[in-house]
Amino acid sequence: MTGAWPPPEAAVARAPDPADARPLDIDTDLVRSWLVQFLREEIERRRGFRRVVVGLSGGVDSALTAALCAEALGPEAVLALLLPYRTSSPWSREHALLVAEKFEIPTRTIDITRAVDGYLDEFEPGAGGHRRGNVAARQRMIVLFDQAFKLSALPVGTGNKAERLLGYYTWHADDSPPVNPLGDLFKSQVWALARAVGVPAEVVDKPATADLIQGQTDEEDLGVTYPEADLILHHLISGRGTDDLAEAGFEKKKVELVARRLESTHWKRHLPTVAMLSPTAIGEWYLRPVDY
Amino acid sequence: MPLDIAIAQFRPSKGDLDATLDDCAEAILRAVGQEPRPRLVVFPETALTGYFLEGGVREQAIAAPELLEALNARVGGEADGGDADGVDIAIGFYERDARGIYNSALYATLGPGGGILHVHRKVFLATYGVFQEERFVEAGAGIRAFDGPPGRIALLICEDGFHSVSGTLAALDGASIILILSASPARGAAPGAGVPGNLVRWDALASAIAAEHGVFVVVSQLVGFEGGKGFAGGSAAYDPRGHRLMAGPLWEEALLPVRVDLDEAARARAEEPLFSDLERSWTRLLVNSPGSGVRRPVPEGE
Numbered sequence: 001m002t003g004a005w006p007p008p009e010a011a012v013a014r015a016p017d018p019a020d021a022r023p024l025d026i027d028t029d030l031v032r033s034w035l036v037q038f039l040r041e042e043i044e045r046r047r048g049f050r051r052v053v054v055g056l057s058g059g060v061d062s063a064l065t066a067a068l069c070a071e072a073l074g075p076e077a078v079l080a081l082l083l084p085y086r087t088s089s090p091w092s093r094e095h096a097l098l099v100a101e102k103f104e105i106p107t108r109t110i111d112i113t114r115a116v117d118g119y120l121d122e123f124e125p126g127a128g129g130h131r132r133g134n135v136a137a138r139q140r141m142i143v144l145f146d147q148a149f150k151l152s153a154l155p156v157g158t159g160n161k162a163e164r165l166l167g168y169y170t171w172h173a174d175d176s177p178p179v180n181p182l183g184d185l186f187k188s189q190v191w192a193l194a195r196a197v198g199v200p201a202e203v204v205d206k207p208a209t210a211d212l213i214q215g216q217t218d219e220e221d222l223g224v225t226y227p228e229a230d231l232i233l234h235h236l237i238s239g240r241g242t243d244d245l246a247e248a249g250f251e252k253k254k255v256e257l258v259a260r261r262l263e264s265t266h267w268k269r270h271l272p273t274v275a276m277l278s279p280t281a282i283g284e285w286y287l288r289p290v291d292y
Numbered sequence: 293m294p295l296d297i298a299i300a301q302f303r304p305s306k307g308d309l310d311a312t313l314d315d316c317a318e319a320i321l322r323a324v325g326q327e328p329r330p331r332l333v334v335f336p337e338t339a340l341t342g343y344f345l346e347g348g349v350r351e352q353a354i355a356a357p358e359l360l361e362a363l364n365a366r367v368g369g370e371a372d373g374g375d376a377d378g379v380d381i382a383i384g385f386y387e388r389d390a391r392g393i394y395n396s397a398l399y400a401t402l403g404p405g406g407g408i409l410h411v412h413r414k415v416f417l418a419t420y421g422v423f424q425e426e427r428f429v430e431a432g433a434g435i436r437a438f439d440g441p442p443g444r445i446a447l448l449i450c451e452d453g454f455h456s457v458s459g460t461l462a463a464l465d466g467a468s469i470i471l472i473l474s475a476s477p478a479r480g481a482a483p484g485a486g487v488p489g490n491l492v493r494w495d496a497l498a499s500a501i502a503a504e505h506g507v508f509v510v511v512s513q514l515v516g517f518e519g520g521k522g523f524a525g526g527s528a529a530y531d532p533r534g535h536r537l538m539a540g541p542l543w544e545e546a547l548l549p550v551r552v553d554l555d556e557a558a559r560a561r562a563e564e565p566l567f568s569d570l571e572r573s574w575t576r577l578l579v580n581s582p583g584s585g586v587r588r589p590v591p592e593g594e
Contacts, residue, residue: 025483026483027481027482027483027484030488031481034478034481034522038520038522041516041522042520046517287346288345288346288347288348289345289518289519291306291307291519292306292345292346292348
């Protein structure tokens, strides 16, 4: 009677198939307008801010976030902060500047090396790469939030759904900004949207890296590629079990790896656990939404 | 007879009742200033407060007479000669009464000669996934049509419309137009439709209700973001053959005019008498339904 014929296929209901990534297909025009509207409303209307700060790493997530913020609020309302550490790849800076130039976003560079090393060199000289990465990630958030305070701006987060589900981020660092446009998009969906928005190919097509440890890439670190992890995660959180996916032809070792990461990081996707003592415990009994 | 309706695709100022009442009144006054002047303005579900209030319903719920009084005070309807006198409104709100709090829809005529004609309390409370209604509000008892100045009308609220029995009950009670007030969080961005997946579902549902029962269906959708959940708008109206008459924009507030001829319902029912088939069979079906308390042997082969 109404609507297009044939009607759109029910992508989310597809049976698992490692060769069929269509469940992750998105209408990039729709998602772009959706997220632009989201940013306008959550930042300006709901929270009353006119400006935002985004940590621009040179990677695709922060590039897309900055581009969407510029589209939503105007590039002059966005400050992209480049926050290099002494071990950061020079390509990260090059790519971040490429993105800023493309979307006409003002930048400021604040080197976090002395802040990070001031703590580590004096008190924890033996800290390994993982700990140094966490300290750097948290230092970046200190700068991001302080710059936001100074400018009466809101920090905007850049984490994607795959990272969040895999727990592949530093807790109370990458996940701490109060507004995040990409948190319900898998990495392959971020790539698709970034291409549609016009993020430079050098940024979209390079191997994803947190750039916390020299030479590290996310996919080597995780032991699974993002397209594989995205599809496995999609089916797992849609109610399929690891055995279902293995039977459908997914590589069992990778399914188990992804499932283990998913199941061992639920805590990371929540606020701290508070001892409940009363029938007015905040967030348990006393329930008010974030924008109330 | 033609009935001019304005669908107020509306974004509340969440948690600010006074500001939202002002905005509702302003939307009504803008609507009645349009040509042709609408007889009825239809707002979405929870237009007065926003949808996701959690325990905030305790602070935001008001009584139906209080709501009408507040709107009349703002549109100049307490004295004769108000611009909106005689205009009907359907509006969604969290309702407080002595027994509890409900997700309700008020239908009323504005002005000194007006008053409340009907209050529908949402029967099917969404309590799954992102929804938690049963935790915070009580369920309504039933679905009834009522006689409004434009004709016989029924109100449904969001998930009410997802259950085919709701449209059936409204039609059996004589409704020739069903107003569905909705706050449907956008979800699903698969390629193909160009709109969020929930609106594709609404399009199919509302069209099916209209075509099955030979009634007009008007769907008024909330707009705006609440804690990351986006209400996309996309309000729409359907004729008694299930054809979409119009569709509102995505993401934006809008006053959307739609003209319906309620006599068309009778013509559609004459062409395809599904409704009279339903009326004839309804009582027999109920008596022989599971849970009716009547057990009769089922003949072999039935």
